Amino acid sequence: MQLEYFHMIDRIVDLKVDEKTIVVEAQVPKESTVFEGHFPGYPLMPGVLLIESMAQASGFLLLGVLKFERMPILAAVKEAKVRGSVFPGDLMSIEASLTHEGSGYAMTEAKIRVGGKIRANSSLTFTLIPFPNADMRGYMAKVAERVGFPQQVVSP
Amino acid sequence: MSSTFDQVATIIAETCDIPRDTITPDSHAIDDLGIDSLDFLDIAFAIDKQFGIKLPLEKWTQEVNDGKATTEQYFVLKNLCARIDELVAAKGASA
Numbered sequence: 001m002q003l004e005y006f007h008m009i010d011r012i013v014d015l016k017v018d019e020k021t022i023v024v025e026a027q028v029p030k031e032s033t034v035f036e037g038h039f040p041g042y043p044l045m046p047g048v049l050l051i052e053s054m055a056q057a058s059g060f061l062l063l064g065v066l067k068f069e070r071m072p073i074l075a076a077v078k079e080a081k082v083r084g085s086v087f088p089g090d091l092m093s094i095e096a097s098l099t100h101e102g103s104g105y106a107m108t109e110a111k112i113r114v115g116g117k118i119r120a121n122s123s124l125t126f127t128l129i130p131f132p133n134a135d136m137r138g139y140m141a142k143v144a145e146r147v148g149f150p151q152q153v154v155s156p
Numbered sequence: 157m158s159s160t161f162d163q164v165a166t167i168i169a170e171t172c173d174i175p176r177d178t179i180t181p182d183s184h185a186i187d188d189l190g191i192d193s194l195d196f197l198d199i200a201f202a203i204d205k206q207f208g209i210k211l212p213l214e215k216w217t218q219e220v221n222d223g224k225a226t227t228e229q230y231f232v233l234k235n236l237c238a239r240i241d242e243l244v245a246a247k248g249a250s251a
Contacts, residue, residue, distance in 0.1 A: 075194055075197065076194060076197070076198075100201055100204065100205070102197070102200055102201060102204055102210060102211070102213065103200070103210055103211055103212050103213040103214045103215070104213050104214040104217070105197045105200070105201075105213070107201060125197060125198075127197075
């Protein structure tokens with residue numbers, strides 16, 4: 001995880017396209033400039049970054065389901081709950097499931113666990129847009145490679 | 157069983173917090189009711205679930221953008237309900 005670059009997800013643990021579920025891991029760094037301000041003497045992951053982590057986990061699920069033909073863009077966050085703090089050094093396990101695939105949009109449910117305990121959950125809505133240009137498509141391919149996106153999902 | 161319009165009007169009222177009695181078959185979802193594209197996704201989601209269909213929003217949007225259709229054809233509620241009835245009928249025919 002590189003908070004400053006919004007690289008929230010480290011590894012795809014389990015992607016089940018048929019069941020429309022994903023599990024990913026995200027190792028919270030022990031040190032980051034983010035923690036210098038949030039908060040001095042009591043560093044913890046900002047809630048918005050927990051939501052971003054759930055959105056990125058959902059995004060990889062959608063990329064898999066859509067075979068990288070569309071780019072999911074976060075559009076709405078509902079019922080987001082931060083149920084417990086996430087601290088530097090914590091290993092987050094993030095689960096997401098596709099609850100509805102509409103025409104040009106999709107909805108997911110996601111949750112974050114640390115040590116088996118739920119720390120946050122949310123319902124998320126995404127618009128599904130064509131990749132706006134080759135640069136972004138190429139960037140996402142590199143990101144997918146970095147997190148171990150199973151290539152057979154994209155080109156079986 | 158309530159009509160398609162009654163079900164859609166109830167969905168819109170509950171989803172967008174719009175008084176039910178202000179929603180009529182001639183209401184334009186965007187121009188009259190002020191529903192924006194993001195709120196319409198919630199409405200589409202509720203309609204998809206309730207009627208067991210998939211509103212082809214991308215196709216409709218493309219047709220409007222290409223000048224092949226008007227927003228009235230899809231977003232005036234009586235027309236939207238007619239499209240829903242067509243999709244439900246098509247689903248029933250293919251089942």
